[in-house]
Amino acid sequence: MTVVLDRPYQFIPPHRGNWWPSFIQTFRLVDFYLKKKEGVVDYECRGLHHWEASLKRGDGILLAPNHCRTADPLALGWPARELKHHVHAVASWHLFNTGRFDSFAIQKMGGFSLNREGTDRASLEIAISILVDANRPLILFPEGTTNRTNDVLKPLLDGVAFIARTAARRRAKDSGGQVVMHPIALKYLCVGDTRDWCDQQLSELENRLGWARSTTFSILQRTTRLAEALLSLKEIQHIGTVQPGSLPSRRDHLIERVLDVSEIRLGVSRDADGIRGRVRAIRTEIVAQHFAAIKNGKEPLASRDRLARDVDASDLAQDLMSYPNCYMQPDQATDTRIVETIQRMQESFLGRSDIGVPLKVVIQCDEPILIPAEKAPRGERDPLMNRLQERLTIMLESLSAEARNAADAGLS
Template sequence: MTVILDRPYSFVPPHRGNLWPSAIQSFRLIEWHLRKREAVVDYELRHADRFADSLAAGLGILLAPNHCRYADPIVLGWLAREVGTHLFAMASWHLFNTNSFEAFALRRMGAFSVNREGNDRQAIETAIDILVTAERPLVLFPEGTTNRTNDLMKPLLEGVSFIARTAAKKRQKANGGKVVMHPVGLKYLCVGDAWKWADDKLRELELELSWQPRQTGTDPQMILQRLYRVSEAYLALKEIEHVGKASAGDLRPRRDQLIQFLLARSEGRYGLATLPEACVRERVRKVRSAVAAAYFAPDPETGKPVDRNPDEYLADSSAADLAQFLLSFPDQYLTPGQITDTRIFETIQRIQEAIYGEAKETMPMKVVIEVDEAIEVPTQRGPRGEPDPLLCRLGDRLGTMIESLSREARDFEHPDTVTPNQ
């Protein structure tokens, strides 16, 4: 859940010292954490020299990776170690509110908070200052949020290019220096037997739904049929919970109708204008922002805080989270002929998150970290009313890398097939 209702947002600044991040690197705590919590057991760096060259040139450096897993910020520690630096990274405020240990560790590793539900000037100014001074490279995830679709990217947020351009303008004025952006492609590859894993995890999900599994085994077509059935069961449960009954028909229109119902109900409650269906992410952001603003709004007459029952506000925030979560099941991800072991793995994990509240990170994975050539950040945006050229260039570069990296996964429907890139 993104909106925190036990206290209003307060900015969490980055820890500036080098002792803690150096200790984390020296004692190999990255490996321990990734193996224990995320099942990431190996990594491969590609073109780290491109990053090293920008670092040696004293440039303000923005690393812009795709964002598909919670492990993404941590695996970049391997890249940082390779070139001999530490990183700063912008992270959603809710990550600092899970438990005190994780909040402590996040700051010591260079993270600082951003309020995704509002205009967080402190976070933006901190990011700009990091790039202007070139104190350390800065990690910004241009997709904003994460979901388990490693082979597809969400639309990129303009805040990334705004921060980069503003910093480039200030740095040029201050000392004539430059700011560059390195697109970074992250691809997670299954190391173990994905077919056996899928059979085991689908059996657990079927039992959780009080089903007696009719057919089990590692036959790819049978696994796909079971996966579709579990997905439909989850959607039907959510339709009954929120609408009152399950609908019939294909999954895609049913999913879209439920998203529309969830957001329209909350928008009506907070007096928000309903945006076009294509803008689900923006609608979710506006609902979350409205929930936080309404819950923490003071008494209009006295200006004093009001003790409110959080249940209704939590329900609206959860509905927005569910709408965004449902949107993370892309239609084309399980297209026949394009299904890989990692796509099955990610889809099952999304269902695990929906039913259990968290994914079960038990499939050993290797992450490929590929650094693209530096993009020099211009100080001007380009013609008004036209697409942001810097954001377009970043999107094209990242998209090309992700498409290429996606072909390194194993064909799920034909287990004996080896792709040319392997």
């Protein structure tokens, strides 16, 4: 569950010392963690000379990567190690509530919390001050959340440009320095043959549905069939029956249905822009109602369970957004796309994903985008975000070609 209902939000500031991040990097604890928890066993950095040049100029540096896996923040510890320069990073509040070790490690590596369910002025001010001071680069994921769809970029959050422009104005006034933004593309590639892993994981999911192990369908076909079956189960759960139409139209209809039900039950208007805006509005209201009830001494278990169902519904809507159209078409599918889809289904159906496929991450840093001190034009999307989206998209399209297509990998 991505919304924390056990305790109210409390800002966690970043650790600014060097001893802990140096210790973690020296003993390569990042490598150990990524291998054990995420299956990432290797990395390759490209274009680090762009990042290094900005460091030498003393710029305030905003690193803006795509965000397809929970491994992303720690994976950026590798280029930081090569450049011998620590970083700060914005992390969602719920990540500080997954366990004491994770919370400790995130903060000591320079992470600080962000309340996604409300206005977080403390986090905003810290992010701006990091860019103004220019002691360390700041990692800020413009997509906001992970999507486990490496080759497709989700819509970017305009708040990234607001932070960058505000910092640029303050830095120009305080020291005459500049702030730059480096687009960074993260691409995970499968290491070795994935057929046995895919067959084993698909068989487990098929067994849970009561299906006999398929001998006539390819790995790609089995993955697609399971995705449709799991969508059907969610339709029955939330609508009562399997819906007609194409998979994309059924997905969109289910998203609308679960959001509509929660919005009506919670009394949330539909003024928010897009699915992600509606999800955020629902989560914000859930947190507000939950802690208001506790404050008034009116927090029965039934109320908590009802709000938890709304959290699950918002999570489902966000998860369904991560199944893009045509991602698994035979002429476009790759081994990494199939692995991503299987892991996403495992997370939705089993609550966890198997990390038995060894992965290598390519970390490509692009040329800096100079952040202007002027405010963004009114009535239109910030041009900075258009440039960032264009740069990230170009890099990801290029990197996606490095994955093996499904036919060559023996999966179709």
